[in-house]
Amino acid sequence: MIRPLFHATVFAGVGMITIGLLYVYKLTGTLQLNRVFTRRLNLTTPDDSRPPPASIEQLMAAREAHFNMTNIWKVQNISRKYFNPKLHIIYFSDFHVFLEKCDPQTFTLRNSHPRRPRPCNVVHTPIKHYRTCAVVGNSGILLHSSCGAEIDAHEFVIRSNLPPVSPYRTDVGSRTDLTSINVKRLVQITEALQSFNATRRKAMLARLGQTPGMVFSYSFGFVGSNAKRRMHIVDAAIKKNNLSTITAFPFRSFLDSKRLYTELVGKQWGFASTGLNTFALASTFCDTISMYGFYPMSTYQNKPVPYHYYDNMPPSDRHDFDAEYAMLRQMDEDGVIRHVVGKCNIDSENLTAHSPVGYVNGTKSKRRLLQHRTFI
Ligand SMILES: *[C@@H]1O[C@H](CO)[C@@H](O)[C@H](O)[C@H]1NC(C)=O
Ligand SMILES: *[C@@H]1O[C@H](CO)[C@@H](O)[C@H](O)[C@H]1NC(C)=O
Ligand SMILES: *[C@@H]1O[C@H](CO)[C@@H](O)[C@H](O)[C@H]1NC(C)=O
Ligand SMILES: *[C@@H]1O[C@H](CO)[C@@H](O)[C@H](O)[C@H]1NC(C)=O
Ligand SMILES: *[C@@H]1O[C@H](CO)[C@@H](O)[C@H](O)[C@H]1NC(C)=O
Ligand SMILES: *[C@@H]1O[C@H](CO)[C@@H](O)[C@H](O)[C@H]1NC(C)=O
Ligand SMILES: *[C@@H]1O[C@H](CO)[C@@H](O)[C@H](O)[C@H]1NC(C)=O
Numbered sequence: 001m002i003r004p005l006f007h008a009t010v011f012a013g014v015g016m017i018t019i020g021l022l023y024v025y026k027l028t029g030t031l032q033l034n035r036v037f038t039r040r041l042n043l044t045t046p047d048d049s050r051p052p053p054a055s056i057e058q059l060m061a062a063r064e065a066h067f068n069m070t071n072i073w074k075v076q077n078i079s080r081k082y083f084n085p086k087l088h089i090i091y092f093s094d095f096h097v098f099l100e101k102c103d104p105q106t107f108t109l110r111n112s113h114p115r116r117p118r119p120c121n122v123v124h125t126p127i128k129h130y131r132t133c134a135v136v137g138n139s140g141i142l143l144h145s146s147c148g149a150e151i152d153a154h155e156f157v158i159r160s161n162l163p164p165v166s167p168y169r170t171d172v173g174s175r176t177d178l179t180s181i182n183v184k185r186l187v188q189i190t191e192a193l194q195s196f197n198a199t200r201r202k203a204m205l206a207r208l209g210q211t212p213g214m215v216f217s218y219s220f221g222f223v224g225s226n227a228k229r230r231m232h233i234v235d236a237a238i239k240k241n242n243l244s245t246i247t248a249f250p251f252r253s254f255l256d257s258k259r260l261y262t263e264l265v266g267k268q269w270g271f272a273s274t275g276l277n278t279f280a281l282a283s284t285f286c287d288t289i290s291m292y293g294f295y296p297m298s299t300y301q302n303k304p305v306p307y308h309y310y311d312n313m314p315p316s317d318r319h320d321f322d323a324e325y326a327m328l329r330q331m332d333e334d335g336v337i338r339h340v341v342g343k344c345n346i347d348s349e350n351l352t353a354h355s356p357v358g359y360v361n362g363t364k365s366k367r368r369l370l371q372h373r374t375f376i
Contacts, residue, residue, distance in 0.1 A: 056153050060132070067288045068335030075336050076283055078264055082257040083281045085127035089178070089217050092235055092247035094123035095228075104223040107251050126215050126246050127178070130156040133286035136172060137275045137293035138163050140306030147292050147344035148173040154290065158282055160275055161185040162207055162216070164310050172293070172309065176211045180219040180254075180278055183227065190230045193237045208234070209243040217248035219277065220255060254281070265327055276324050279337070290338040294328055296321030300342065 087107065090098065102120035103110055112118035134154040136142075138161065151157060151173030158178045159165075162185065165172055181189070192204035208216065216234065218227050228249075235247045254277040261276075275294055282289055296315070298305055307315045315321075332339035 056149055059150070060153050063290070063338060064132075064288060066335060066338050069287075071334045071336050072283075072288065075264065075331070079260060079280045079283045081263075082260040083254075083284045085125040085281070085285050087252045088219075088250045088254065088281055089125050089127050089215065089248045090123045090251060091126060092231055092249050095249055098123045098251075104251075120251075126248060127285055130286050131288070132156070133158060133282050133289045134173070135275070135279050135282050135289055135291045136160075137291065137295075138308045138310070139293045139295040140309045141295035141300055141341060142168070142171045142293045142309045143306070145171045145292075145343050147171055147340065150290075150340075150344045151175075151292055156286065158278055160278055162189065163308075164207065165210060168309060174211075176214050178215045178217065180217050180281075183220055186218060186227060186230050186234075190233045193233060205237065205241050205243070208238060208245050209241070212244045213246065215246045215248050218250060219253070220250070221253040222249045223251070261327075265330075276327075279328075288338075290340060291328060292340045292344075294325070294339065295341055296325050 098104070098120065101110055101122045102108065106117065107120045108117035109120055109122070132154045133156045134151045135158045136151060138159075148168075148170045152175050156177045157173060157175045158180075159176050160180055161182060162176075162179045163172075165174055165176065189204060189208075192200050195201050208214075216238075218231060220227065222228060222231075231247060231249060238245045238247065257277065257280065260280055279289065279291060293309065295305060298315075307313050328337065328339045331337045
């Protein structure tokens with residue numbers, strides 16, 4: 001195993017990623033990432049004559065070729081057992097109907113027969129089905145990536161925790177169709193909205209109104225929690241300021257889905273990050289998913305990578321980021337997602353120079369086969 005690995009490192013020109021993955025592999029022996037390398041990166045393939053795509057549309061079409069629908073459906077079949085936008089992203093305006101007509105423990109109609117309970121069908125989700133989705137994490141890897149145009153070219157763009165986008169639009173894009181919020185962020189948002197400091201208040205309103213029709217959703221246990229009161233504050237501010245942002249609440253917490261990862265990779269996660277949960281949720285309503293800004297290492301190509309692209313926060317130690325990263329790499333390998341690390345080059349000359357792993361000079365690298373129910 002050592003020799004092919006050595007060659008891959010020398011030839012690939014993605015040495016840092018390789019080293020990163022080796023590190024991950026060392027930490028997570030069960031993930032068997034060695035198989036990734038023995039089958040990829042034969043750089044002498046004669047496909048270089050293919051003309052590179054020139055426009056963003058052509059580029060997106062070429063990128064679609066990365067996906068393996070068989071494998072996507074396999075993962076979808078598993079994630080749909082745990083995630084469902086009808087349960088996880090419900091119009092907040094339906095909340096009172098939900099409390100009135102449904103059992104908040106079981107999501108069944110109160111007036112249905114106990115032995116034949118009917119699902120709570122009086123509430124609805126703003127989420128539809130989308131052909132292409134971008135799930136954008138907040139890693140500093142996005143800085144100087146030029147991924148903005150590519151991210152915005154997706155039908156549906158999902159982010160976590162309402163990050164700033166406008167000042168970074170070249171790298172992170174400008175659209176947000178869904179943003180899921182954790183407890184800490186919801187507290188920050190309501191504090192800003194209730195602040196006596198008008199500058200702070202207006203900045204938060206601007207953030208909330210950054211994309212017309214954006215769905216703003218809470219991701220943890222909601223019924224009977226403090227989040228309800230805070231969500232009312234956000235909702236009221238949105239209405240008062242005529243923003244078209246849609247607020248949403250979950251019946252079920254994203255955290256109730258830990259077993260999903262056991263089923264997918266055979267590994268128990270202590271606490272999956274918002275990003276990983278967002279992927280799992282998205283996989284239930286998106287055909288193809290590209291993931292940007294998910295990179296836990298502190299350096300890339302010998303340059304330091306901040307934890308977030310927008311602040312100087314030190315990394316959170318609550319998540320098993322290395323294992324999560326290995327999982328994303330493997331899903332990329334299997335064509336389940338595109339996991340984009342590094343630059344997005346939409347100009348044709350540079351298209352190949354920094355293509356994310358999984359592409360070698362614009363052509364798809366060989367992938368190992370998806371085995372049984374796991375993809376590791
Ligand atoms: C890509 O192709 C160019 C020219 O065809 C070649 O010089 C370069 O080494 C190739 N890069 C990779 C990573 O295969
Ligand atoms: C790499 O691919 C080329 C062209 O497809 C082939 O001729 C060559 O034998 C391959 N090399 C290895 C080491 O598999
Ligand atoms: C996914 O589930 C559907 C229905 O349960 C089934 O028809 C299909 O074959 C499954 N697809 C895969 C790839 O497992
Ligand atoms: C109001 O908030 C802005 C931005 O958060 C900050 O720069 C400014 O110092 C604050 N003003 C006061 C009076 O606290
Ligand atoms: C919102 O719209 C209403 C009616 O269209 C208008 O009366 C009100 O002034 C608007 N509020 C803001 C903050 O723009
Ligand atoms: C290609 O990328 C390199 C490195 O990022 C950059 O120096 C060069 O100017 C780019 N070329 C074009 C045509 O954009
Ligand atoms: C998709 O993956 C499956 C299982 O790994 C493989 O058998 C199939 O050939 C792949 N399909 C394409 C189009 O690459």
